[in-house]
Amino acid sequence: METATRLDPASAARNQQLKRLYVEMARDHLTPLWESLHSLVPPEPASPARTHLWSYGAIRDSLMRAGSLISAAEAERRVLILENPGIPGQSAITPSLYAGLQLILPGEVARCHRHSQCALRFVMEGSGAFTALDGEKAIMQPFDLVLTPGGQWHDHGNPTDQPMIWLDGLDIPIVRLFDAGFAERLEEDAHPETAPPGNTLARYGNNLRPLSGSTADTRPRNSALFHYPYSQWRASLDSLAANAAIDPHLGHALEFVNPADGGPIMQTISAHVRLLPAGFETKPRRSTDGTVFVVVEGSGEARVGDRTLSLQPRDLFVVPSWQSLSLRANRTLVVFGYSDAAAQQKLNLYRESRS
Numbered sequence: 001m002e003t004a005t006r007l008d009p010a011s012a013a014r015n016q017q018l019k020r021l022y023v024e025m026a027r028d029h030l031t032p033l034w035e036s037l038h039s040l041v042p043p044e045p046a047s048p049a050r051t052h053l054w055s056y057g058a059i060r061d062s063l064m065r066a067g068s069l070i071s072a073a074e075a076e077r078r079v080l081i082l083e084n085p086g087i088p089g090q091s092a093i094t095p096s097l098y099a100g101l102q103l104i105l106p107g108e109v110a111r112c113h114r115h116s117q118c119a120l121r122f123v124m125e126g127s128g129a130f131t132a133l134d135g136e137k138a139i140m141q142p143f144d145l146v147l148t149p150g151g152q153w154h155d156h157g158n159p160t161d162q163p164m165i166w167l168d169g170l171d172i173p174i175v176r177l178f179d180a181g182f183a184e185r186l187e188e189d190a191h192p193e194t195a196p197p198g199n200t201l202a203r204y205g206n207n208l209r210p211l212s213g214s215t216a217d218t219r220p221r222n223s224a225l226f227h228y229p230y231s232q233w234r235a236s237l238d239s240l241a242a243n244a245a246i247d248p249h250l251g252h253a254l255e256f257v258n259p260a261d262g263g264p265i266m267q268t269i270s271a272h273v274r275l276l277p278a279g280f281e282t283k284p285r286r287s288t289d290g291t292v293f294v295v296v297e298g299s300g301e302a303r304v305g306d307r308t309l310s311l312q313p314r315d316l317f318v319v320p321s322w323q324s325l326s327l328r329a330n331r332t333l334v335v336f337g338y339s340d341a342a343a344q345q346k347l348n349l350y351r352e353s354r355s
């Protein structure tokens, strides 16, 4: 150390003794807090994750190549993980969230299983494949949101003649943090059908829920509704945009909720959509929930700190915690986003600031 040479002899001797102490106590698995206090208890979030954009075309090319080399049966789930360049090797897109793109080719199935992790699916491409939750199918269309909450059986299948690609958003790193993950497979590839497609949507998707008292019909800890069709949420965004004042920091924004209680869609993950009219630019806003975005339609830019990302349909990008984000629309811009806000709010950690 350059400065060490300029220290007086007493300080130099003390530093030598401290170094020796560190080496010797390391054998007893002890480390000095005073060397790391600032990064352990930072004055504000300083995420190791980086802002990054994945262009859909590039992911799709690799995914289709994987599709010709490995079957869904061999892979169990044929997924390319979007790994944050700031935290490589962790299969994480933010420190708390996972993202991957899953491909199911015509005729393939992804076998039935369940696990502690909560998952959402956001359809990128293809029409008519299904996700079944506890034996009830959701027939998936582009930009539909489908939930497979923790602990519930799910399988996927593609009976169409086109490839089906969707985004998997999971809380894998959160469950890993808590060392609380269990997983099991069902014997059969597919769960026996328990209800016709649309059954849950009809009961919960029209601002109705089964009259309380019917405990058999509630899925208490997660949204009972597990299919949020694009046709519904897109129409709601349009009428919001036609009739409401725009939020200067968010644009026209709607959160997906659990219709049984108005809370977030799952215990750990929140999701929303935003619409920015052509030419609109949001004021910078930052929040503690690092967020994964999908561009649904339109084009524009995302300014994140000193970076500018150019946005095209189906691109995916991630904004880490406490980075300020400003979105600008060239053509009417619609984005979907998910984050760990649901978990942070329960832990009294969530914060945002608007400038």
Ligand code: GTQ
Binding pocket: 077, 079, 100, 102, 115, 119, 168, 170
């Ligand atoms: O479909 O259950 O991308 O368990 C990663 C882990 C998907 C799934 C992923 C999973 C799944």
